[in-house]
Amino acid sequence: MRAVTPAGTLAALEVQANPARAARMAAYHKVPRRYLGLSNALCNDLATDLRRSLSLPDRLALADALWRTDIFEARITAAKLLVQARIRPDDHGAWALIQSWLPDLDSWAIADATAMAGQRRLVADPARLDTVETWTMSSHLWTKRAALVFTLPWTRQRHPKPAEKNARARILTWAADYTTDPSWFIQKSVAWWLRELSRRDPDTVRTFLARHGPAMKPFARKDAARHLPSSPSLF
Incomplete structure (x- = not known):
């Protein structure tokens, strides 16, 4: 395993900084932090290389250190360091x-990068859904949103096993509770979950929208039904 320091990794990011792009990113994300102006692909390539070359303890330490810088691309890279289906010998x-980062989430891009790592850990141990369910009661918008974004893998089984069906039904109860939340990001997370599910289980989505659609914001209801055959009853 090669020696990699947080300072060296940050320097590898900073040397490719694009100030003009960074200014545009800062204006777009509207969260006051430092932006380097790097592409998602560049962060992904660096993280992929580091995942292959670092021991697990070193990778966790590096991810933690990068996250603490609060630099946009450093946090994206930190999350990508943990995007792995199997983490051996132990992924605890x-x-x-990943859970320690939840209170720091404040923008969709970093939140979604973190969710990509979290999704793998939930699939590896579905018992962790018990923890995720506690997030649904959080007063922190991004933690509450994470409960649905982290659980998107349960929308993707075309022929779910009984345990997967049960998990899907459980998560849909969370989504139902979210339909009365006025936050745009919460409404969007419900729509995202339903839209993905509609590709494999359209009947369940139709039933959900018939029951809970009236409580949803019009944009979210329309987005959720995007891949369903047109039905006036859904709008």
């Missing part, structure tokens, strides 16, 4: 680190 440290 990775799951704990």
Whole structure:
């Protein structure tokens, strides 16, 4: 395993900084932090290389250090360091680190990068849904949103096993509770979950929208039904 320091990794990001693009990113994301102006692909390539070359303890330490810089691309890279289906010998440290980041989430791009890592840890151990369910009661918007974005893998089974069906039904009860939340990001997370599910289980989405659609914001209801055959009853 090669020696990699947080300072060296940050320097590898900073040397490719694009100030003009960074200014545009800052204006777009509207969250006051430092932006380097790097592409998602560049962060992904660096993280992929580091995942292959670092031991798990070193990777966790590096991800934690990068996250603490609060630099946009450093946080994206930190999350991508933990995007892995199987983390051996034990993924409890990775799951704990991902959870520790939730209170810091403040924008969709970093939140979604973190969710990509969290999704793998939930699929690896679905019992963690018990923890995720507690997020649905959080007063922190991004933690509450994470409960649906982290659980998107349960929309993707075309022929779910009984345990997967049960998990899907459970998560849909969370989504139902979210339909009365006025936040745009919460409404969008419900629509996202339903839209993805509609590709494999359209009947369940139709039933959900018939029952809970009237409580949803019009944009979210329309987005959720995007891949369903047109039905005046859904709008």
